[in-house]
Amino acid sequence: MEVSAVVSPVDAIVLAGDRGAARAVAGVTNKALLALGGHSLLQRVLLALGQVAHIRSITVVGPEAQLADTVANTPLATPVLLLEQEDTAYQNFWKAFTRLTQGSGENPDRQVLVLGADMPLISRAEIDEFLARCAERPLDYCVGMSAEQALQRFYPRDGRPGIHMRYLHLAEASLRLNNLHLVRPLRVENRAYIEDIYGFRYQRDFRNMLRTARDLLSQQGIGWRALYLYLMLQLAEVGHQLGWKALWRFARRKVRQEEVEGIASAVLRTRAGIVETTLGGCAIDVDNDRDYAVLQERWEEFSRPPPLPGEN
Template sequence: MGVPAIVTAGDSRAAKAIHGQSKVYLEVDGLPLVAHVVRTLQDCPEVDAVWVVGDAAKLEAALGSDRVKAALRKPLHIVPQQRDLISNAWETFRRVLSGDVREGRDPRPDELDRAVFYLSGDIPLATPQEFSAFIQKAQALDVDYALGLCPADALEIFRPQRPGEPGITLAYFNTRDGRLRQNNLHYAKPARIGHRERIEEMYEMRHQRRFWNMFVLAMRLLASRAAGLRIAALFAMMHLAGIADRRGHPRLARLLSRRVLLETSRKTISNILDTRFAYVITESGGCGLDIDTEEEYDTVRERFDEWSRLLRERSEALYGPLPTERRPVEASSETAPGGVVTGSGAHAGEGSG
């Protein structure tokens, strides 16, 4: 049985506007970012359907081009956005269960272990091999929520290699296990996560460069008594190590990060979310670059062809070629030309994530 992919493409307070518009609709190589993600999912063998949640009218336009329609081999469903990221994730999961983009339902007892593949709509350099490797590794674990990480070495491709060359220098979590970055991939059994609302807090405060974000998150979690002083100490050491790393002091960064263990972090997050949590590391690199600033967008647009080629080559070297089987889009009474299933008659909410 395949797994449904849910692409979050909303406009909540956790989402960012770039060049005056929601970033998932910015174009690279003639397609909106979210369209690149949808096209890439067509080649991931573990994914059996794609659900995209966001502004329904904008998504229908973004995903209605001939280039997208020609690539579709799996059902594509557009779900109107809700008030925030977690509502989008949960309500789309409910619609996966009902099979209806307009109205969902809660999971039955025999559906508590139903899993979905969540990912963001602003990772145009992702490869299907990276999606596939992440899902396979997550499915091999006995957990309810797996969060993807990418090692720093896999992201060196984006750094400027010579003076004046356009590039992107990314921020990392510095740990004893290595320098790592979230890769925007999540494999979850939503009905098994006890405190889904805390994922939104961690997502909103995810930018490691901002001390205030890290401090506020630590205080919120302390106030909830979810993790005690451990989470505050963990975040403090991670932040200080990150500062040292970005300022060119790798030895100091390694020294500070010696007390930051992925296993400690894993146990802490399991406690915070009241669920069985794990990290999954993939090494292709494309999913580790989400677009958060105008400078990053301009750089990706300029170097997209080159980076896409290099990442495809790296992914195939790491994980091998993909299966060549190509399946047509399944027929549906609600399927528009190109296999797009829309939320006809439904109204978008005020915001999403």
Template sequence: MQTTSKVNAVLLAGDRRASIALHNENKAFLNLRGKPLFIHVLEALLRAEHVGEVVIVGPRERLIQSLEIFGISEDVAVVEQRENMIENFKVGYVCSLGLDETQEFWNLKGSGYESTPVLVVPCDIPMLLAEEVDEFLNRANMHEYDYSIGVTSKKILRYYHPHGDTPGIRMIYFHVKEDLMRHNNLHVAKPLMLDHLDYIEKMYEWRYQTRLANIVRVFFSALTHGFRFAKGLRVFIVMQLSLYYDRHGHPKLADRIRSIAGFNRLSEGIGNVLGARVQVVYTHFGGAALDADNEKDLAVMDRRFDEWINYQKNLYS
């Protein structure tokens, strides 16, 4: 399936461990402007120049029914979800290689697939455009790195914040020396090259870093994994302190603290945790960073959908 000019993609639409439901529903199937969220994301992937085939992992029968309703069949495979996000990703990656889903992921180590990357995208970013996907893939250097993580600057995302009486989405940012930035939900990786793939599941479960319990979990998990987490722990502590003081009305102190953690330290720290060569990649549209994590944000997306989509399209033109 993999070609020299295109990267196959895995679209995660599961609703089991560590996933968050809205309205007691799998977010993949929530309606936005007449379409389930995952259809919005899927259409962006299928329009992207640098994306080949797409594997969707989730409740298979429901996904197939939705695809039939919207007349989508080409370049899409659907796989039944497993018990957690990492297992969904593993089976999705195996299928993206054109292999049967019963093939054991780790048995592929040493089989020649180590250099084959895959794009990984969640189902809850309906503002995503094909142009942002292509920008990310164009900037991701998969010759020198094993894992590229997408980010977007606060300077870009400020447009989507609330303004006066106009509702918006205000996000939490990573604080590093050069910038305030937000993870934008785009990943491209050569997963068989990651020594500690299992830790991504933990980071996903603990991703809400304004919750004290999650901060404590990450801190002690890093301590118990020894020397290879030392740099990652240092960056984590600095970013958390900067975020804390910024959120509590001390922006100057936050800026002084984050000056300790440079942009390169962030990728090095993540690389140490995962046992991989990691690159952080900027995109400049903003749609990929707007995830429907709660009912309020989904309502804002519905209200401002046309405006935000047109704004991104004008950035491209």
């Protein structure tokens, strides 16, 4: 894929630890150390980032004692710094950003690429695509997503197990977070709220749904509208999961991408928006034993990249 010349060099922050919300998978406390296809998940992320011409440096935040050998033994030309983790993912992010900006003064337009360490299907091509599409939009916080069409190859098929996913069902498309974030942190006035959002990310947990609804309702001037859209998103997901197409179509038609972006921008007090990638691999992370087992069983199939749009 040809990357536009307007893409600026950017530092990458890899979040490879979270004491407060870490969930063991396959008996491994830190998912970054799980192995697939002969490499740990962290190595796969580092190797992909190392192939991206616009990545200036990589900062990994996690348990140093566990990750030091992996980082040291991953051959990269890109400079890599490993920092000890804090209690939450947001604290880890802010620690890395603070280290990156030491001695350089406060530049509100400095961007960083933020991503997790448990993305086994990450690729240079998808990172390049994301950065190029971010450069096309005047945003301070680009949230990466991929459409359901790009992710259907990971579904169960022909008697083989697959990965079940939740989506943000908008009028325009059903989208899933792809774990890529390009952000100007100093342009996000309410950036501390990101920590709350991250804490409520497991939306299958009814308590998290209630907490999310409560927080949205408390937003000055947009609370009721934000809550209504959130309820429509939840109804659309119920319809999608149960195969109730009428409910799915009814609810998703009520939620337009432009309005979702507007509410996110108002809550975070920044210019936030969705940036879609077409490859879909970055949307696959390892959250539980079942998904890890599926990835092991279908690794050869899943790890073959799909053709880029326009390619045969």
